[in-house]
Amino acid sequence: MRESFYRWRKIKSGLVSALCLLCAVLVIAPLGLVFFHLLREGASAVNWSFFTNLPKPVGEIGGGMANAIVGTFELLGIAALIGVPTGVLGGVYLAEYGSVRVNWLLRFICDILNGVPSIIWGIVVYGLIVVPVKSFSALAGGVALGFIMIPLIVRMSEEVLLLVPNGYREAALALGIARWKMTLHIVLKTALKGLVTGVLLALARVAGETAPLLFTAFGNRFWNHNLHDPIAALPLQIFAYAISPYDDWHRQAWAGALVLVSMTFLVNVAVRFLTRSRSAALAK
């Protein structure tokens, strides 16, 4: 009796383990499926003209997304100009100056902001920039992405800066260096790799954002290098093509998606590589 009960408990434990394994497989499954279809549908449409040509009008086969790819990088550039200095210096405040209470509050606000739906940023920047200027613009799109980056980078840079050993700070201060110079030359320099990692991750995250760009950058079928005019972006172009009724556009949407995912994943993998060597160096 007792023996068989014990066996039943063992079997139950094994069953639940198997069930948990199954769930883990199911969680990973969408990743595999999305990748499989991206490669199958997208690979045939990614060719040289995709990277060099402008979109063709409806009905003409071919064309590319050159303007959208460049546009995405322009938007990321503007976003980085806003998000990186603000985020990193905000992180410096949390790591070097702030008190326990203030830090708790600011961290809390950052976490709340990270949960704000990205479409909200889109309409807020619409009200803030597009309405007064009376035009959709690359600038507005970049600002929307920059706003999303700020709380992300504040949190990440604080974490990275706290990893710098206090001995470094004390040694620098003992030599008579001003505190701000110590922060810039010793702390930020030591943490540089981690900061770059955090910034790249934040950029990869906003590079795929579509919702904040719908009413700010708006999209454009032509080249545009004027920051006050609407600009194309890869996610916007994918969205526009995906909901269109044309087969050739669907094919291009898959190609664009493949390119976008490859870009974000390359950054993610590179970052993983960077952090691995960093934690290995710290362990030494």
Place this chain on the structure above:
Amino acid sequence: MITATASIPESAQERMVAPSRFGDVIFRWLTLVMAFSVLVLVILVGWQLWRNSSLAIHKFGFHFLNTSKWDPVAEEFGALPFIYGTLISSLIALVIAVPLSIATAVFLTELAPMWIRQPLVSLIEMLAAIPSVILGLWGVFVMVPFLRLAVFPWLKKTLGFLPLFTGPIYGVSMLAGGIIVAIMILPIITSVSREILRSVPDLQREAAYGLGATRWEVTRIAVLSYAKNGLFGAVVLGLGRALGETMAVTMVIGNTPQIVASLFAPGYTLASVIANEFTEATTDVYLSALFEVGLVLFGVTIAVNLIAQLLVKTFVNTSAGAVQ
């Protein structure tokens, strides 16, 4: 320190100290301003949404939230179908994602062999890195046809006696929206639950093992019941993300403002009505109504995230205290 400053002539001391103190003050204030910019951002968002939606707030008052007529031509706006759609699609997403995510988190912290844990975590992070619009693209061209041809007819045949699974099958539907949101919130619930389970003190597990419990019994008695508040926080955090999902949902939910029981029928969410109609809004009232939809969405996600963060943080702090 005192003797050192005393031995330096007055002028030299000024040269050495004064400029750097000045730099310190400037730098400190600069970082302070940058850090408080996040507070400014919260206020900015709230203020913009409030200001731009004031027209609709004055015109419709509280009826905006409990009437279901959305008619841009007659300029009558009620957001109830969108609130309903957002709640139902998020609920479907939670029903699917919560068991899967928590079981995966248990697998990752309690059961899986060490060598497989890190690769699995990386894969889940990769799933989180897929942009919403790309998941939507996959949803439109792969998932929705599959659901329409295989899953929905089967559901209708086996569970058709429930009002949830009746009516015509279009493919794009509330259920499809819920499933795509589930996929989007799987990674966040999994990774937060994993953090929670990892912060359960090992003493808990050791005590249960010491009493002769099997692995599952240890997990159930010592880990899951200990961590239930934190896990609840992880679920609420997932809910917060689910409520605000935009692009993928917009592409598969069908975008029809209606309140019907059937999950096969198309729906509409707060986020997707903004995404779809914002650029088409021709009148001031229409635009203002859409801003109010945004205000509602913002308010709800802030509240949900606030609760979630408090639950998760309190749990992690108290269990860290228990270890000490």
